[in-house]
Amino acid sequence: MxxxxxxxxxxxxxxxxxxxxxxxxxxxxxxxxxxxxxxxxxxxxxxxxxxxxxxxxxxxxxxxxxxxxxxxxxxEGTRFVPQDAYARALTYQWLFFEQYSHEPYIAVRRALLTFPSRKKDATPERLAQTLERGEKALRVMERRLDETPFFAGSAISVADMALFAYTHVAGEGGFDLSAYPAVAAWIARVENDPGHVPMNWLPAA
Ligand SMILES: N[C@@H](CCC(=O)N[C@@H](CS)C(=O)NCC(=O)O)C(=O)O
CATH class of the missing domain: 3.40.30.10 (Glutaredoxin)
Structure with a gap:
């Protein structure tokens, strides 16, 4: 195991x-x-x-x-990695986007505002920068999700799981998701996909 x-x-x-x-x-x-x-x-x-x-x-x-x-x-080999080469490449695109253009702002702003150990790093400049760049990431996501139900196309993929992880708790970082209706609808779609578990779920010991 x-x-x-x-x-x-x-x-x-x-x-x-x-x-x-x-x-x-x-x-x-x-x-x-x-x-x-x-x-x-x-x-x-x-x-x-x-x-x-x-x-x-x-x-x-x-x-x-x-x-x-x-x-x-x-x-690998499951429904979460598309078979089609272009859809697979799009999956990679959104995974890299998540790490370079999304997580450093949306996840970091949440950490700055909610983790006591990060409070000392929460300067006004840092909070302003993470807000501005996080909003940019959400705008990019909104535009994509206006076109397709999931990031790689019509089916859920690992790109959705990667982007869901911090987007669904973006409110804790001070981001207002009501301004992003396509993102909000996508969050509900990901949560409704079979087998979904919340962030605090752990396997039985
Ligand atoms: N790019 C890494 C980032 C991992 C990361 O940022 N981990 C944080 C927790 S979310 C961490 O372990 N931080 C250690 C520390 O700050 O001491 C990944 O996606 O796995």
Whole structure:
């Protein structure tokens, strides 16, 4: 059985948990948190020198970091990675968009406003920058979702799981999703896809 090291309140860590739940696959959750220094502890950095969760560990000791790499690996051969080459390329496009143009603003603003350990970093400049760039990401998403029900086209893919993770809690970062009706409708579509679980869901021990 694979192990996912992760934080319960992190969207990046939610991504592989959500996918595993939807696939009906068993896994072990080990809580490693940046709040209490767990991600920087020697025992963890021996596994991931980048000192970040999530981290996937296979039975044979091999590990895989980066939430979106985990999504692609765990979803290989399932309905969550499109067969069509262009739709698959679009899936990659939106996964990269999530990491470069979305997560650094929408996830980070939420962390700045809600994680006590990040409060010292919540300067007015940082909050203004993350708001402006996060709104830009939401506008890009709104435009795409005006065209298609899901990011890679007509069917849900791992790109939707990656973007859902922090978009559905964007309100905690001060983003008003009522200004983005296509995004709000997409959130409901993702939540209604079979096997969906909320962010705080954990497998039975
Ligand atoms: N690009 C990485 C980002 C992972 C990341 O930012 N992890 C945060 C939690 S959401 C973390 O572990 N931070 C460690 C720390 O701040 O000490 C991914 O998608 O997996």
């Amino acid at each position: 694979v192990t996912i090291y992760g934080m319960i309140d992190s969207g990046n860590c939610y991504k592989p948990r959500l996918l595993m739940a939807k696939l009906g696959r068993s896994f072990r959750h080990v809580e490693i948190s940046s709040h209490d220094g767990g991600t920087r502890a020697d025992a963890f950095t021996a596994k991931n020198p980048n000192a970040m969760v999530p981290l996937l560990e296979f039975d044979d000791g091999r590990v895989l970091a980066e939430s979106n790499a985990m999504l692609l690996h765990l979803a």
